[in-house]
Amino acid sequence: MPDLLPIWVLVLVAALAFTVGFIVNRSGTCLVSAAHEVLYKRRAWRVGGLALAAMASSGLLLPLSWISSPTLVLAPVFSVELTLIIGAVLFGIGALVNDACLLGSLGRIGNGEVRLIVLPVGLGAGFLLTDGTRVGQRVEYPSVLSEPTPLSVATYCLIAWGFIGLLAAFMSAERYLGVRPGSGRRMVMIGAVAGLLFAIEPSWTLASLVGGMVTGSVGTVACIAALATLAGSVMSAQRFGTFKFEFPTAWSAARTLAAGGFMGAGSTLIPGGNDSLLLQSLPGASPSAFLALIVMMTAILLTMTVTRLVVGRISKP
Template sequence: MSEFLVNITGSGPAAATMKIWAGIALLGVLGFVLGFALNQGSICTVIATRELVSEKRPARFIVLVEGAVLAALVYAILKASPTMPQGWLPLAYLVPAAMLFGLGTYLNGACVFGSVGHIGNGEIDFGFAFLGIFAVFYAESLFDLVPDQPPTSASLPVGPALIALALLAVLALRFGVSRRSESNFMRLTLSMGAIGITFTLVAIFEPGFSITAPIGSIVSIPVAGAVISVCMFAGSFASARFMRRRFTLKWPTVKTAVRRTLAGTLMGLGALLIPGGNDTLLMIGLPMGAWQAVLAYVLFVATLAVLIAKFGSMAKSWSCGDTKR
């Protein structure tokens, strides 16, 4: 991002200060739009998997794939390489980590994306999930429990034209399966479009950003992670108010707080050992064509699907127009 801002602000002490503030403002705007879109579209892997397993409705799951393809298109257009802040750990870590992450998201009732959306709705108990995630990453930063892996990046194997065609194909597939059972095609399209673009831009400007890894992010602006997070949750709050014209905080019970914290701890452990949660896998790992990302995401979703098929799930979309006709 530094080179991008230098072209705008020039050089010198005053320009350097302006560059910092311009960078913070840009990241804040991107974070706000990301949070707004997550809440607007009820974007969540748990909801998508439940609809697929329990109701045989694949549209919301397809839109997650759509987001990964869109992210790849943004990388290709900007000629940027997707970068993992830490390289992939061996399979001995990755496989159980993906399953742990799936178990954590099931207990939480929402993935990382979905938790941001729920908090915007006033369900502040989902904040305890982030507390659990934070605790895991903070403990690892203190005791250095996980082997360090150097950052890894990869150029996209195909150009923007082919990726654009793939994106159109995924859109056409989702439109085909949505015609008779869904009434939210445009809402999901716009929401996932905003998520794919904003998350990818943040990942390009600030390599190391991840919703699941607030500790140890590699950011050039010291307060960047905090600004993005605050603005992201503010965007989710704004979206909920925009949709409902009202807002009510739902205070958690002790039982709920304990469950969300435990779920967040499991999610944090999984994200630490993969490394990366569903946000990193979808928007960085899959666009870079990493087989580790494919394997981790498949295992994560498979774990979710088995648990939902066996025990059921109460996870459901909160967006207007997201019900079956």
Template sequence: MSEFLTHMSGIVPSPASLEIWGHLTLIAALGFVLGFAMNRGSICTVIATKELVSERRPARFIALVECAAWAALGYEILKAEPIMEVGWSSLVFLIPAAIILGIGTYINGSCVFGSVGHLGNGEIEFAFTFLGIYMVLYIESLFDVFADQPAASAPLSLGTLLLSVALMAIVALRFGVSRRSESNFRRLTLAMGTVGVTSTALAVLAPGFSITASFGPIASVSVAATVISVCMFGGSLISARLRKHGFKLKWPTIKAVAKRTFAGILMGLGALLIPGGNDALLLIGLPAGAWQAALAYMLFVATVAVLVGRLGSVAKAWS
């Protein structure tokens, strides 16, 4: 009888293992919802900047600010602090890094958010964007350049009420400028809120997670980050499949592979030196009130805007 009980104790999950599996299930669900919302809302800085510069349609760009406000409100409600695993670089690195990030994003034709959406749509070439990012982060891991740089965090002080008022003002502004040109106001509102809130929840449940960082060297990526990334792409794929003509598998050409890989290298380099890609700047840095994040994001957007204005862009929303 004692042997049977001993055998059964190895089969029946312990409370600790149940807690771990429950935690992974929760972050997997949140990752899926995050990817679904990114695809459904056509969230992309390049698209937003093109509509602002070339078409004088600011609604989608305002929505990105709205997304940051949702993230800040999420942190306030959860009583958590936005944390950057590695502190901000000095201006000597941050300024050129933000410009490099903008150049890479323009060449890619999509930011990190948009690349997740494009992959969900079946555009396999965007997988090579993340391969380029991985290459940069892998090389950095060999030299451990930022090993001794402490994390950066900042307690929020605006309060739930003030953030809620600011958020409503941003939504009202977007509604005002999009009444005649946007037919997807409700969908974009839901997408922005979902991305902002789920990103905050994931940052709290899996500290250090960001889309860019999750494609770092295998040895340094946590199980949680892997689960989130897989489910995020799964959510983007399902979102595209549910839209009429939303999913169409497209095999890449050699030229497209080279372009996305090169763009990913530039995006990875910029994100490494800031540190943080546009996802970390928007959903961690800005909610934290970090002036470095505000400066880097403005330079990043300005770079994309100048290139769009000078050279044009074929980027367009897919929903």
């Protein structure tokens, strides 16, 4: 069923999604990259970037929800259940096998990684396999920040101060500690633009697009957003000379399909992928979103650590 939205809204969604794709080609919200930096470089600036993006999204979503309620409401908070933990582990492992999360995959397609074109097929398979296990009785309730109460306003002020402090730390690190120039500002832009997209239409993500295809309820907004994100990524790759066509092998395609299955199953059980959890649910002070992200990160780090130990032992004479 097509989305009954004004043309100007669809154009705005396309422009915002294009911007996200352009930026995510150079930087992104991928937990795998963040975990790799923690494990191998012993620093956590990418984790800080994720926090910066979440704060930027909060900075837009909270006041917009207060001003526009009931037209715009924060994402509901889901109860913490075993399925959420299992889903987060599955998603984390899938992202590691894929070497990219969902939004990052669109960015890397723009760089020429053709294998990632089959990722939606794996996602769809994962959705189908776990659709029957959805917990229809899962409890959901409004965010504690959904109304401009003293608690909400105080929380918003704390987020603002934290945002300013973290952005200042990034700017200092970019100057003196060798952190990639512009990293902090790019994460702010991703958080702000994606947050605005979630405010306009929560179902703009790749996971929503594939889920809609599986259930037969794919929306116009999700199609436009996915294509615009991909177009932005391609444009960025051309602009900065990072495009390199990589023809997929049978192994890389199979790995991507399997990874998509894990991520599709995980995002069904949680529910949500890392991008929606970080930039839509977490700004609403969702404990389940925070827990899911922590479990994802832990699963990725543990799997990376075990893999490194096993490979190290095998390679020893």
